[in-house]
Amino acid sequence: MKKLMNSPETLVADGLDGLSAxxxxxxxxxxxxxxxxxxxxxxxxxxxxxGGGSGHEPLHVGFVGRGMLDAACPGQIFSSPTPxxxxxxxxxxxxxxxxxxxxxxxxxxxMNFEMAAEIATCRxxxxxxxxxxxxxxxxxxxxxxxVAGTMIVEKMLGAAAEAGADLATCLRLGAKVKLRxxxxxxxxxxxxxxxxxxxxxxxxxxxxxxxxxxxxEPGRRKVPFANADAIAEQLVDTIVGDLANPKSGEALLLxxxxxxSPLIELYGMYNAARRSLEGRGVRVVRSLVGxxxxxxxxxxxxxxxxxxxxxxxxxxxxxVHTAALRW
Amino acid sequence: MKKLMNSPETLVADGLDGLSAxxxxxxxxxxxxxxxxxxxxxxxxxxxxxGGGSGHEPLHVGFVGRGMLDAACPGQIFSSPTPxxxxxxxxxxxxxxxxxxxxxxxxxxxMNFEMAAEIATCRxxxxxxxxxxxxxxxxxxxxxxxVAGTMIVEKMLGAAAEAGADLATCLRLGAKVKLRxxxxxxxxxxxxxxxxxxxxxxxxxxxxxxxxxxxxEPGRRKVPFANADAIAEQLVDTIVGDLANPKSGEALLLxxxxxxSPLIELYGMYNAARRSLEGRGVRVVRSLVGxxxxxxxxxxxxxxxxxxxxxxxxxxxxxVHTAALRW
Numbered sequence: 001m002k003k004l005m006n007s008p009e010t011l012v013a014d015g016l017d018g019l020s021a022x023x024x025x026x027x028x029x030x031x032x033x034x035x036x037x038x039x040x041x042x043x044x045x046x047x048x049x050x051g052g053g054s055g056h057e058p059l060h061v062g063f064v065g066r067g068m069l070d071a072a073c074p075g076q077i078f079s080s081p082t083p084x085x086x087x088x089x090x091x092x093x094x095x096x097x098x099x100x101x102x103x104x105x106x107x108x109x110x111m112n113f114e115m116a117a118e119i120a121t122c123r124x125x126x127x128x129x130x131x132x133x134x135x136x137x138x139x140x141x142x143x144x145x146x147v148a149g150t151m152i153v154e155k156m157l158g159a160a161a162e163a164g165a166d167l168a169t170c171l172r173l174g175a176k177v178k179l180r181x182x183x184x185x186x187x188x189x190x191x192x193x194x195x196x197x198x199x200x201x202x203x204x205x206x207x208x209x210x211x212x213x214x215x216x217e218p219g220r221r222k223v224p225f226a227n228a229d230a231i232a233e234q235l236v237d238t239i240v241g242d243l244a245n246p247k248s249g250e251a252l253l254l255x256x257x258x259x260x261s262p263l264i265e266l267y268g269m270y271n272a273a274r275r276s277l278e279g280r281g282v283r284v285v286r287s288l289v290g291x292x293x294x295x296x297x298x299x300x301x302x303x304x305x306x307x308x309x310x311x312x313x314x315x316x317x318x319x320v321h322t323a324a325l326r327w
Numbered sequence: 328m329k330k331l332m333n334s335p336e337t338l339v340a341d342g343l344d345g346l347s348a349x350x351x352x353x354x355x356x357x358x359x360x361x362x363x364x365x366x367x368x369x370x371x372x373x374x375x376x377x378g379g380g381s382g383h384e385p386l387h388v389g390f391v392g393r394g395m396l397d398a399a400c401p402g403q404i405f406s407s408p409t410p411x412x413x414x415x416x417x418x419x420x421x422x423x424x425x426x427x428x429x430x431x432x433x434x435x436x437x438m439n440f441e442m443a444a445e446i447a448t449c450r451x452x453x454x455x456x457x458x459x460x461x462x463x464x465x466x467x468x469x470x471x472x473x474v475a476g477t478m479i480v481e482k483m484l485g486a487a488a489e490a491g492a493d494l495a496t497c498l499r500l501g502a503k504v505k506l507r508x509x510x511x512x513x514x515x516x517x518x519x520x521x522x523x524x525x526x527x528x529x530x531x532x533x534x535x536x537x538x539x540x541x542x543x544e545p546g547r548r549k550v551p552f553a554n555a556d557a558i559a560e561q562l563v564d565t566i567v568g569d570l571a572n573p574k575s576g577e578a579l580l581l582x583x584x585x586x587x588s589p590l591i592e593l594y595g596m597y598n599a600a601r602r603s604l605e606g607r608g609v610r611v612v613r614s615l616v617g618x619x620x621x622x623x624x625x626x627x628x629x630x631x632x633x634x635x636x637x638x639x640x641x642x643x644x645x646x647v648h649t650a651a652l653r654w
Contacts, residue, residue: 002515002535004592004628006554006599014555015591018598022614057590188329208329227333228341259589262623263384264342265331271345272333287349291618296589299624301331326653 001192001199008195012054012076019061023323026065035081035089036061037071043095046161046170047071050102050154051086052109053078055191056214059151059293062324068158069102069322077194077296078215080108086116090124098123098167102154102174104146105130125167127174129153131183131304133242134211134220147214148256148293148304149181152316155325159318177312182239185219185302186231187212187258191295210234214258214295228265232272235303240280243307251277252286252316254304259294266290266301273303282307286316292324328519328526335522339381339403346388350650353392362408362416363388364398370422373488373497374398377429377481378413379436380405382518383541386478386620389651395485396429396649404521404623405542407435413443417451425450425494427501429481431473432457452494454501456480458510458631460569461538461547474541475583475620475631476508479643482652486645504639509566512546512629513558514539514585518622537561541585541622555592559599562630567607570634578604579613579643581631586621593617593628600630609634613643619651 005011013033020029020036028039035051050060051073060072071089073081090099099120103113105128117124131149156177157170165173187209190199193216200216203209208226211219226234255270257263270289277284285308293302306312320327332338340360347356347363355366362378377387378400387399398416400408417426426447430440432455444451458476483504484497492500514536517526520543527543530536535553538546553561582597584590597616604611612635620629633639647654 002532002552002626004515004555004558004588004596006556006595011591011595014595014598016594018594018596018601018616021601022594022597022616054591055589057594062590188331205329225329228331229333231331260587260624261331262382262586262621263389263618264338264381264623267343267345267349267384268333268338268341269331269345270349271341274345274348289345289349291590294589296591297587297626299329 001197003194005194011194012074016061016074019323026321026323030088034085035071035073036064037089037093038065041070041093043093044097045164046097046167047090047093047099048102048154048158048161049086049089049093049099051075051081052104053080055296056294058324063151063154063322065322067162067318067320068154068325080112083112083115083119086113087120090116090120090122094122094124098125100157100167100170101126102150102157103128104150105143106145107142123167125171127153127171129178131178131181133182133238134184145213147183147185148254148302149183149306151292152181152252152254152304152306153177155320156312156315158320159315177306179244180307181304182242183302183304184235184238185212185258185300186210186235187298187300189260189299191216191298212300214293216295216298228268229272232269232276232303236273236276239303239305240282249283250285250308251282252306252308253277253284255289256293256302256304257291258298258300259291260297260299261301263290269301277305286313328524330521332521338521339401343388343401346650353648353650357415361412362398362400363391364416364420365392368397368420370420371424372491373424373494374417374420374426375429375481375485375488376413376416376420376426378402378408379431380407382623383621385651390478390481390649392649394489394645394647395481395652407439410439410442410446413440414447417443417447417449421449421451425452427484427494427497428453429477429484430455431477432470433472434469450494452498454498456505458505458508460509460565461511472540474510474512475581475629476510476633478619479508479579479581479631479633480504482647483639483642485647486642504633506571507634508631509569510629510631511562511565512539512585512627513537513562514625514627516587516626518543518625539627541620543622543625555595555599559596559603559630563600563603566630566632567609576610577612577635578609579633579635580604580611582616583620583629583631584618585625585627586618587624587626588628590617596628604632613640
């Protein structure tokens with residue numbers, strides 16, 4: 001499969017070099033491309049550090065900057081960063097307030113962040129994100145996956161840390177955001193890995209994958225292809241059924257493209273999901289539509305709902321200045 | 328081909344409804360979806376009005392807001408808006424300062440904007456954008472196409488109009504931006520039109536289309552597929568060869584994805600294009616990387632170079648608040 005790259009081996013390095021050069025007013029790449037950090041870090045606050053496999057851009061490297069992450073550790077495509085990357089980022093960026101590791105719930109990421117947490121001499125805590133309702137909690141023992149809700153956690157905690165919240169407050173707030181945030185995705189075609197000649201899994205012309213993961217892994221089940229309204233209804237139904245108290249009123253609705261779906265389709269899905277939510281009494285008061293937590297060129301999208309209260313809305317609205325999110 | 332939509336006939340309407348609902352703090356859709364306008368228009372300034380076929384989102388609808396467009400008239404997929412859409416937008420938004428129509432250079436768009444310019448009773452002028460160097464000027468009599476450089480024109484003129492520039496000044500400035508801006512694209516796979524079962528044109532596994540247009544139209548020629556550095560070198564060479572005085576020093580570099588290429592590949596292309604430019608003595612001082620002027624799900628990207636001076640850099644840096652561009 002043709003890709004814009006020099007080779008599968010250099011794609012991540014070239015992409016990271018491009019990103020850090022294009023946004024050199026916001027970020028700096030550490031030697032050896034171990035982590036991308038803010039150009040002007042503040043070691044007086046809690047340092048928010050995330051990371052994970054590449055191929056999900058702009059997550060996480062595009063979210064480094066004022067009001068969001070302090071550093072992101074990129075792995076190879078769909079592979080966890082190594083513990084030494086995480087340790088070095090933490091030692092560099094954490095002051096007395098310590099570091100908070102924001103980790104998507106996958107076995108590899110958990111293991112490497114756990115090792116880093118033990119090795120790092122700075123004070124640190126870890127927040128696991130597991131917003132994907134597609135996977136049954138007991139199915140593989142690892143629990144639910146962290147998907148697009150991760151960017152909401154990073155945005156809200158970023159705002160809190162910027163405003164001076166301490167490590168305990170960030171953890172409490174993270175637990176609150178997690179409790180109120182759920183995601184589920186659908187794929188019409190899987191992604192193609194660099195160097196591979198075809199898409200990683202096959203889907204028939206009248207099939208879609210419900211509950212697909214962000215690594216091209218199969219989801220809950222293959223179902224007959226349906227129109228936008230029917231897909232949105234099904235995804236929203238799953239999300240709302242899983243939220244403790246969805247009738248609490250107001251929500252942030254995120255339609256996240258996986259990388260291969262045109263923006264006009266994502267806005268059409270937003271329209272459908274919003275109507276479905278409002279039909280259930282959930283009022284959409286904040287919105288985000290675009291490709292944020294991607295899976296290379298996978299065709300499809302996920303829906304994320306985060307139930308807001310005054311505190312969370314304020315954190316969402318707080319200024320942010322990163323490569324991929326700015327207001 | 329599976330798409331996230333209710334039907335090919337409703338995709339544009341559903342997408343526009345979604346966009347206007349998601350960004351209701353910035354924009355309002357006019358009755359009949361004839362045009363999308365700023366929520367809080369200022370009729371004391373020159374009204375910047377653009378439009379064109381849908382399928383290129385976020386262009387133009389995503390660029391309506393403070394510091395950029397006053398209104399955008401969306402046509403059906405890859406089809407020009409009708410003259411009445413443009414007339415109504417102009418009459419609604421133009422005060423005594425008049426309206427400036429920013430029109431991509433295609434026969435259909437030109438014809439409909441020309442008709443609108445004659446019918447509209449408000450004072451108005453038209454600026455044709457034709458930044459695509461891929462097409463020989465004499466090849467079809469219409470001249471070069473307007474592609475990704477259009478968003479640079481809209482951003483810079485938007486800043487000028489916001490600061491109170493009159494119609495003549497906007498025209499003069501538009502001519503200056505055009506003189507200094509060139510684009511060229513490459514496709515690895517063509518787009519798929521809604522309702523069609525396959526991509527609109529075929530490309531072999533070892534072929535790419537150099538100079539592709541943003542409607543999936545074939546470009547200058549099919550060439551053997553190459554790596555990112557070689558592609559960037561070829562595109563930059565064509566651009567620099569066409570600019571009157573590329574050695575004047577400083578440039579804005581825009582890597583524009585066509586919709587189907589992962590962001591990490593676009594940043595890799597940025598890295599390659601930047602090095603190629605700097606090797607020719609053009610220093611990249613402003614950068615933008617992402618999917619802005621798309622062709623549905625086409626795989627590939629375009630490179631745009633805009634030679635800056637103090638005035639253009641200031642206009643680029645001025646605040647902008649739209650759905651798709653914000654700083």
